[in-house]
Ligand SMILES: CC(=O)SCCNC(=O)CCNC(=O)[C@H](O)C(C)(C)COP(=O)(O)OP(=O)(O)OC[C@H]1O[C@@H](n2cnc3c(N)ncnc32)[C@H](O)[C@@H]1OP(=O)(O)O
């Protein structure tokens with residue numbers, strides 16, 4: 448009897464692969480509610496923010512918890528504009544990287560260089576972290592813009608102080624400011640990408656922060672997590688899918704083959720939203736304005752054909768990356784630059800979480816169940 452009890456297998460622990468459904472902490476930064484298909488940043492519906500505010504105001508909201516008043520916004524905008532120019536050491540590091548590498552590797556390296564040259568690198572006080580976060584927010588557009596330009600054999604375009612964040616971003620990338628309708632669509636995309644609770648990259652940033660590491664290290668890790676096609680890399684992958692399919696007429700045979708091969712169709716599905724991503728209608732409306740502006744009904748028909756057919760067959764809905772991919776394409780960004788654009792936006796959410804994690808820290812260290820070989824001896 449005693450022997451039987453001693454050798455009884457231990458009860459299997461309740462393992463949630465991918466932490467699916469596990470609530471690991473609280474956050475006051477954003478609320479994702481799949482039941483009501485809503486997303487709140489600091490209490491405000493993201494659709495309202497996209498309609499009525501600029502990205503700078505949303506960044507301020509994520510960090511400070513409140514929208515800025517006139518004086519606060521002026522001060523914040525001045526700080527952002529002061530940090531826009533590409534620093535010589537960051538440019539030198541980028542120039543060392545081959546243009547065959549992925550642009551996400553360039554952004555990741557650039558943030559690492561910025562961290563290494565920050566005299567306050569080891570100061571993780573909330574004040575220092577806010578300064579670092581604002582610095583990254585201000586500096587990343589130049590990194591992304593310059594990387595696209597150098598890959599095209601074009602020279603660096605310096606920032607313009609008379610333009611807001613999005614207009615300046617597009618100016619530094621393309622050497623001119625596009626029509627307001629394009630700037631507005633870009634600004635909407637930045638607002639929608641800014642924050643989404645404990646997604647994989649934000650969680651990565653929080654894990655790194657939980658060891659009392661520094662903010663730049665957390666952002667470098669988050670960029671690595673965002674790069675994957677199951678997360679931020681999907682906006683780039685959506686465009687590859689569009690290129691592969693070619694036109695709306697080819698959607699059905701393409702999908703037959705893709706599903707037969709059990710391929711994942713990028714830009715569809717979500718860990719939290721099962722009935723559609725709260726951000727898609729707003730981004731789809733922005734895409735529609737671009738389609739009208741550039742007179743590209745072919746993009747609209749391919750978009751609609753794939754979404755309708757895939758959702759009808761699988762019951763899986765588009766996520767934010769689905770409309771964002773073709774929107775960035777129409778604006779003129781090279782496909783590999785799409786996920787770095789996501790970085791430029793999400794750095795606001797990541798750093799808000801770094802500050803929140805640091806303010807109420809506990810080392811993040813879950814348990815695992817060993818299923819390797821039994822104990823043995825050499
Ligand atoms: C900004 C963002 O990060 S949004 C997400 C961007 N990522 C993508 O668009 C990549 C494509 N989508 C996916 O891979 C998934 O939907 C994820 C990773 C986003 C979420 O996945 P999870 O919650 O882990 O669900 P999981 O991957 O287990 O999918 C459940 C089922 O739906 C299927 N499924 C989910 N998404 C897709 C898809 N895009 N294409 C085909 N099948 C899919 C899975 O194959 C699985 O089927 P099975 O039960 O027969 O094995």
Ligand SMILES: O=C([O-])CC(=O)C(=O)O
Nearest residue numbers: 642643645646647718719
């Ligand atoms: O929440 C997620 O898992 C992925 C996502 O949509 C995001 O990070 O914006």
